[in-house]
Amino acid sequence: MAFRKNKKSEEFLRLENLIEKDRLGTTCDFSTLFKIDIENLFSEYCELSDKPIISLTREKDTFIISVTVKANRIKTFAVSKN
Amino acid sequence: MARKIVFTSGKGGVGKTTLVSQIGRKLASLNNRVLLVDADFSLNNLDLALGVENFVVYDLFDVLSGNCRIRQAFIKDKYEKNLYILPSDKLSANSSFSAQNIKTALLGVSKLFDFILIDSPAGIDNGFKRAVLCADEAVVVINSSFESLRDADKVINIIKSYDIDKVSLILNRARGDLMMSGYGVSAENVKDLLKCSLLGVVPDSDALLTLDGKKLSRLSSADKAISMICNKILTGRGDIYDPTLKYKGFFGSIKRSLRKSN
Numbered sequence: 001m002a003f004r005k006n007k008k009s010e011e012f013l014r015l016e017n018l019i020e021k022d023r024l025g026t027t028c029d030f031s032t033l034f035k036i037d038i039e040n041l042f043s044e045y046c047e048l049s050d051k052p053i054i055s056l057t058r059e060k061d062t063f064i065i066s067v068t069v070k071a072n073r074i075k076t077f078a079v080s081k082n
Numbered sequence: 083m084a085r086k087i088v089f090t091s092g093k094g095g096v097g098k099t100t101l102v103s104q105i106g107r108k109l110a111s112l113n114n115r116v117l118l119v120d121a122d123f124s125l126n127n128l129d130l131a132l133g134v135e136n137f138v139v140y141d142l143f144d145v146l147s148g149n150c151r152i153r154q155a156f157i158k159d160k161y162e163k164n165l166y167i168l169p170s171d172k173l174s175a176n177s178s179f180s181a182q183n184i185k186t187a188l189l190g191v192s193k194l195f196d197f198i199l200i201d202s203p204a205g206i207d208n209g210f211k212r213a214v215l216c217a218d219e220a221v222v223v224i225n226s227s228f229e230s231l232r233d234a235d236k237v238i239n240i241i242k243s244y245d246i247d248k249v250s251l252i253l254n255r256a257r258g259d260l261m262m263s264g265y266g267v268s269a270e271n272v273k274d275l276l277k278c279s280l281l282g283v284v285p286d287s288d289a290l291l292t293l294d295g296k297k298l299s300r301l302s303s304a305d306k307a308i309s310m311i312c313n314k315i316l317t318g319r320g321d322i323y324d325p326t327l328k329y330k331g332f333f334g335s336i337k338r339s340l341r342k343s344n
């Protein structure tokens with residue numbers, strides 16, 4: 001087949017986000033907030049070398065959430081016992 | 083037993099009826115026995131698309147109500163001897179007939195045909211469900227508009243939750259000139275986005291727009307695209323029409339600038 005993969009325009013990415021939101025039955029802001037929070041949480045424990053890759057899919061009544069995080073260093077700290 | 087394929091879409095007006103009639107004619111011209119069923123009870127236009135609207139005596143309503151035998155309601159196409167149409171003039175969208183009623187009616191004639199193509203209404207209401215549940219395979223017709231793609235995703239997810247063996251897409255009214263200029267959604271993008279296989283691409287074509295039930299010119303690009311789709315339906319393999327082809331090269335760029343100025 002002779003088709004090239006068109007470079008995805010900003011508009012097309014908007015549509016991709018919208019469809020992802022439709023599939024999950026969430027609001028547009030959910031994904032953005034979720035991604036920011038996950039990044040913040042992991043940053044507490046590791047020095048991230050890249051942004052986390054988060055994929056959210058829905059299979060019938062179950063959500064499958066997978067998070068891939070790459071880090072340069074795991075932070076070392078002790079937990080106080082009081 | 084006939085393969086029963088429903089043509090559906092989320093958004094209306096994307097070309098389901100046009101494609102059912104032209105793919106039906108092409109399959110029939112390739113020696114397949116084909117029945118086209120109008121399951122769009124509210125906006126039935128399959129008879130019009132094939133130019134047989136004045137030949138309707140009995141229709142699906144009469145068949146389901148027991149007023150006639152199913153074969154009495156068939157209308158033979160003007161051009162293809164292997165093609166028949168089962169119209170639905172007297173039915174309304176809120177008719178109480180179910181998919182099971184239609185399936186049972188079709189079962190009796192399923193052996194007489196190789197293909198039964200079902201024209202579905204747009205949307206995801208009862209009419210859509212009734213049409214889809216009559217079939218074993220589904221084709222979701224889309225165009226490049228974002229509304230059509232978004233609606234198609236919902237339709238695909240609903241169909242996948244039914245007992246349907248196969249779902250594929252036809253990108254209709256594809257604008258090769260826009261794709262070349264980086265605006266149109268490419269076939270590859272569409273496949274990725276909707277996570278669904280692509281059965282074919284049909285270009286935006288004046289030959290289809292001005293058809294009025296007549297026979298599609300063999301010289302048209304739409305005819306070529308429809309032949310390629312039929313080949314894929316029959317063999318499960320084959321290429322997909324590339325609408326950008328005629329806009330490539332020196333003459334292609336002239337065509338492109340002419341089309342854009344319209």
Ligand SMILES: Nc1ncnc2c1ncn2[C@@H]1O[C@H](COP(=O)(O)OP(=O)(O)OP(=O)(O)O)[C@@H](O)[C@H]1O
Nearest residue numbers: 094095096097098099100204255285286287290291
């Ligand atoms: N590839 C094409 N190129 C140009 N015109 C087309 C093409 N496909 C369909 N059309 C035109 O688009 C219009 C709508 O097509 P059609 O009635 O087949 O859509 P539909 O999906 O069946 O609509 P509905 O949802 O109302 O049933 C018609 O005027 C038809 O001629």
Ligand SMILES: [Mg+2]
Nearest residue numbers: 098099122127
């Ligand atoms: Mg229609």
